[in-house]
Amino acid sequence: MTGMVETNVEQWKSWNGDDGDFWVERADRLDEGIANYMEPFLAAAAIQPTDHVLDVGCGTGTTTREAAACANEVLGVDLSGQMIALARQRSAGLTNVRFEQADAQVHPFAEGEFDVAVSRNGSMFFEDPVAAFGNIRRALKPGGRLVLLAWQPMDDNVWLTTFRGIMAAGRDLPKPPPDGAHAFSLSDPGRVHPLLDKAGFQDVRMTALSKPMYFGRDPGDAAEFIAGQFAKLIEPERRASVLAALRTDMADHMTARGVEYDSASWLIQATHPS
Template sequence: MSERTAPVVDPSNAEQLRAWDGDQGAYWATRAERFDEGVARYQDRFLAAAAIEPGSAVLDIGCGAGRTTRDAARLAGPGTALGVDLSSRMVDLARELAAREGLGNARFLQADAQVHPFPDGAFDVAVSRHGAMFFGDPPAAFANVARAVRAGGRLALLSWQPWQRNEWVSTFRAILSAGRELPAPPPSPGSLRDPDQVRELLTAAGFADVRLHGLTEPMCFGRDVDDAFRFVVGQFGWLMDGLDDDGRARAADDLRASMAEHLTDGGVRYGSAAWLIEARRR
């Protein structure tokens, strides 16, 4: 039975809804396994920080295709895990995968966690793997999440460190922009990139004992150069907008050459750096 209704979305997240419930969400849904594989080396440490116990009620923010929600449901049994996301395509896929794996305690909802009326204190743990960094109004969003977590409950987030510390982002941007000056992604509080801003943001929202741990892991983008090239261009090909045919061809050749240099026995791998953020609800 479908739980879908038209989601109530804060105006600051309207663009995110258009992207994630549109082409971007569709792209991720059709390649969900690949995206999960890319960040797989972070998953065990992330779940350990969440410290999910049997009987827990878990909220997964920006659940995507539900990998973390399903892992949380296994750890929480006989408790529950609720995954919320703006993408109807990914929510549908998450439900399908949970049903296929027999996880009756995993539930999914298309919703904006920034404004969704979660019951007060309904969750023991809130988690987000690269989801909460997209909030349009971070103070309001984390205040809403804090309201949904019981006193003493836990928060565990995974977010990217600044793009300059992530080899994959800096390399793809440099190559596909072909030397042009493109605007750098701003290190806004919502991106969860700046430790001081993160501590201030979460403390103001109602959390305490905010801790950030820097993690670095290789990310896999494909089993070979051709596979990785198709995947990366599908995500970042827009960086070549404005190049003429010769410029696009040179950028494509340079990207393939870089991927050949990063080809390992485990596929095409680039370095990445993330923040593991932990906090407790006051």
């Protein structure tokens, strides 16, 4: 747990507290939700049988295990002790996978240890992203690759703008600041390119992806999930009416798979200079 008491303190508290508990209990729902992004994400990573891979913000280890199916060895790191515990449990028997509860911003990775660093929606929460990505770059071999999946701007994600509008119930909910540690901190190409340049990467590329995102088997199931995920945005006295409004909107988004809304992500790629 190197450095986690000195850096990313609020994120450490969150992911080792209620947020970590929430996602451990709903690990499968998280994987189902963004499953449509996995194919292009893994294709971009292009992991080879000889590769050593670093999975940043690995959560419960789904991407770590997917990488391990192609790689020589994979290390998954995450701030959340609960999620790392479940990742280890679900990866029992895999000999080329290991996990550490660690802060990738400061963790003392061996220099030049990895061929590829990947992160599926886990790289947006650094207190000092230049320092964090600089540390990740040093852990890569010269010519090593960085592949990230991160959200496009909030306004381009129909699922979130819809849910926020319903949960606001007429209030004006402020958007997160552009340079904070939050889910949309890598959504602006005008910020991402200089950030990764300062961290020592080159050939930074951002490819727009749009995929349906899954939220539940039916409107009731999906509404309960979203109301739990964004509980802090719902005024307690309005919870019943918000749930009803969510269910009504979600009924219009039923597919053969379940409740789905459009979403938009960036596939971010960069390389460590040779």
